[in-house]
Amino acid sequence: MGEQVDNCWSIIGVWSKGDEKCPRLEDVLHCRNCEVYSSAGRSLLTRAIPEDYQESWTVLLAREEVNKSNDSLSIVVFRLGDEWLGLPTMIVKEISEIRPVHGIPNSKSAVVKGLVNVRGELKLWVSMGTLLSVDKGENYNFTELRKSFLERLVIIEKDGDQFVFPVSEIIGTHRIWKDSIRDVPATAANSMYSHLAGLFELDGRHVGVLDQELLLNSLRRTLV
């Protein structure tokens, strides 16, 4: 085994619970700026290989690959009210913080909420909730502060069309096997389900994968 790492950062550094503070903190402000911390991080790479680590990797590597198909899909998973939804990562151009929306006078569309300024470019702000008939929901009864902390703007782009919509929370991108996507129940018939290409399970949640073509067609239709 390698030499013992002196974890001063959790004893006298920023992660300590005690009152005693490292004098270096006055200069470096945070342990991550301190060379002691970074060299300890680097030393992780130069430590000896633990026996069980090597053992388990040897076994792991020797195993034949179970899923050889390349049929996987990268999905950006987000929450809209109570619903967990996913969009193919390919069409997600950007995820950014919430920005103010500017209403369009005489706009009759319920889906189009207005325009939003994203680095000097005006983009259409649409409400995914209205389009898919998903309301705010009750399961995630967070404080206003927490809600505003989690909310993000998703910018999607396909064939030159760009739309911006707010979501309640972003979970991240996940790679899933295509055969793990199940069909949408035939009995489900609201607006959200009709926009889904399928469902998959992620950490015990059911995530609906939005059909990008259907979604974009619906969005384009709101513009005319």
Add this chain to the structure above:
Amino acid sequence: MLFVLFHVGEDRYVVDAQKVVEVVPLVKLSNFSNAPDYIAGLCNYRALPVPVVDVRYLLDGTTSKQVMSTRILLVKYLGYAGREHLLGMIAEYATETIVLDEGRFHQSALKSSEESYVSNIMTDAQGVIQWMDVDRLLSRRDCDLLYGSPDEADE
């Protein structure tokens, strides 16, 4: 062009990232009897025996350090008979990829010799980077020894 960077002792080397199939930790290798010294052993890669070259041993005769950052690069090796094989390379400090301009590499004077697996050299702020040509790592004799000669395979 994207390269996988590694060290041999203090020196920096790169291989073309396109040639790299996977980078794995330094797993336990089985002994490969009768193989040249620089072959560290056989790696069981997904039920396939893959010969593993200790690059440091090949270059300066010392074995690579057994530390976490020493990893095995599994590369596509194009043998002399034009057939592609998997080859493992034990490489120290294989922790980074690096984008380098192909045009900045100079042809090394060593090019003329037969076993010149280091074909091109460039420099940056931190010193010299040498481009290792995976396909020339093994001599013809050793290639036949490890993968069988093409004539045998045809029979």
